[in-house]
Amino acid sequence: xxxxxxxxxxxxxxxxxxxxxxxxxxxxxxxxxxxVPYVKMGRKTLFDRKRLDDxxxxxxVETRDTHRCAIRTExxx
Numbered sequence: 001x002x003x004x005x006x007x008x009x010x011x012x013x014x015x016x017x018x019x020x021x022x023x024x025x026x027x028x029x030x031x032x033x034x035x036v037p038y039v040k041m042g043r044k045t046l047f048d049r050k051r052l053d054d055x056x057x058x059x060x061v062e063t064r065d066t067h068r069c070a071i072r073t074e075x076x077x
Contacts, residue, residue, distance in 0.1 A: 008049070009048060009049050009050065010039065010046040010047065010048060010049070011046065011047045011048075011049060011052070012044070012045075012046060012047075013027055013028065013045060013047075015047075016046075016047035016052060019047075019049070019052060020036075020052060020055075020056070031045060036052070036055055037051040037052070037054075037055060
């Protein structure tokens, strides 16, 4: 039996594209290129919210100011 927690954890294409802020066509393209983690259940393509959070974190580009601040901190120590 599926719990509400499990239902909220797995997103369909429309929900995942909204969550990521991209079109569903972009998301389908990423799926075909295996750029984003997904779950296949029969014919359905679903997305684990936790894995999408990891995907966002892994693809975040830090600003130069953040990098410079870290370098300055290292030099001061």
